[in-house]
Amino acid sequence: MQKSDCIIGIEHVYKYFGDKAVLNDVNLFVRKGEFVTILGPSGCGKTTLLRLIAGFQTASEGEISIAGKDITQTPPHKRPVNTVFQKYALFPHLNVFNNIAFGLKLKKMPSATITKKVKQALKMVGMTDYEYRDVDSLSGGQQQRVAIARAIVNEPEVLLLDEPLAALDLKMRKDMQMELKEMHKSLGITFVYVTHDQEEALTLSDTIVVMSEGKIQQIGTPIDIYNEPINSFVADFIGESNVLNGLMVKDKLVTFAGREFECVDEGFGDNVPVDVVIRPEDIYIFEPSEAAMLTGTVTSSIFKGVHYEMMVQTPNGYEFMVQDYHCFDTGMEVGLLVKPFDIHVMKKERTCNTFEGKLVDATHVEFLGCVFECKEVKDIDPETPVKVEVNFEHVILEDNEEDGKLTGEVKFILYKGNHYHLTVFTDWDENIFVDTNDVWDDGDRVGITIAPENIRIIH
């Protein structure tokens, strides 16, 4: 990207709260006039990133620039950005007019100009004649409009929006989405929009930045992000998807769900474990016939308005979500077909758990803040730092926290067709990844054990 049309530059930005890295090496460039959405689940660091741009917090490391000027240490009132806050943050002691005029008055503009600009801004957000109303007397949607007017009246180079529609009801939210998009078009300024709502992100943005755990996972247009998710997190977070473990046999040939499929992806190497993503609307469903690549039984069928959403179970235990305009009832035998182009293959982020650890003695190893029994290790001295590997399926979760060596909280659940892939955030502040057939809920507290024979120690 050329530097000249880049309005916001974020380079190698880290932010720590205590020891915890909330942002971890974030790099992002925003073009002038772009509508960029930062999307991610709560706690992924998206709001922190926005606050760093606004200047309410300063980066621990790295550089942030706006319009070519380094503003990493600039206080918020000197930055050419304005923010629309999630809970509006309108001044309760001022009326609508004075709320909107707040920034203009600070700039010591003549009052005739202020009045004109405030009226324009109110017109822009469809709130003409509300000037002298008390902000507390306005509805949530109206307050949000005033908040937007208060920000855009200052003609900032960049408008930052922190989940501005999160507090509105669905209908209102849809209307406001369209209005925001219109506003973006007519104002021509850069919008940076933070949301956890993937549909909102797909609707509004020119570019979506998907974040998770303080890291940017993927940057791309809504279409790219939807069709070519870079990893299982993005695939699962954006839209509905079937994510399965697969094996890339060779270029353009992948196996999953017990058979080989032709695909269009290449360059992974031979016999490499991969994640396979298939969108539910890309699976063809029909009465069993010669053309079927997979057969199965419909286990549930739900009418969703435009389409039906059906779960199909194959004889070898894989489950697929399928969306189709035609309904196949529960219990029916069906055939499934996927076109090569609709099979999306992604590199696996990891194939097993890896931890930094320390050997205690020949049969004990310390990692994740606990001492685990392991198989006898001969050629490594005690107290040596070692690498510890544990396969996903060898981590055992216990209902009772006391039964586990370690405790943690289930944080992210990914259904992989025939098992769940869980991310468990341990109380040692590190993630452990688990494959299991049991059903756990987000936020469940669990105990974690690992059998001695399943701990691999690498010097």
Next chain:
Amino acid sequence: MRRRNWTIPYAVFLAIFVVMPLLLILIYAFTNADGAFTFANFRKFMMHPEAINTFVYSIGIAIITTLICLILGYPAAYILSQARFNTSRTMVMLFILPMWVNILIRTLATVALFDFLDFPLGEGALIFGMVYNFLPFMIYPIYNTLQKMDSSLVEAAQDLGANPLQVFIKTIFPLSMPGVMSGVVMVFMPTVSTFAIAELLTMNNIKLFGTTVQENINNGMWNYGAALSLIMLILIGVTILFSNDSDDTSNEGGVI
């Protein structure tokens, strides 16, 4: 028993200990020693320059005390409300702690302290004593409003281009007015009517209005004393009305 009956004990309590005494003050204030209706008590006050002087002086002392409390208390409350100075509320506790000790004991201790330091008792000591005694009543309500203030409002002001001073003048201070108002009332009210602190800290050399009331009643001048009390009551009532006017949006100032 119907729920409304539960209020009976409280109603009885209020009738005996609040309404009755107020009525008695009213009756005594407008009667003479023989029980006949008269304005003589008020006329006596008006004609008596010494009494008026004491009255004005008391108000003056109360205003000065309130102002000093506000000037000292606001920054203290502000600092306390910033999380980084007050993670465990220990500091707030330290400010509130003196209020656990009885006001007379505190004042006697102050007298002893001044004696020890050879500081002359008098007007200076009086104001010091009042500020010392009533400062927490100013700090706490202001601290309360500041602490509950939505931090995004401060951020919004910064975001719209306000420098730290402007943020304070245009956002934080106006938003803390409810707290300031209840602080002012809570300091002004007791200081205008106090007499014990004045007696102890000025060796009875300076008379406040409260002292005058107390003397009159002690000397059996019930009617005149009641009239003076009524005047003081009206003054305090006016202060409260005035403070309520400027704060119709919320009562989050919160008395302790």
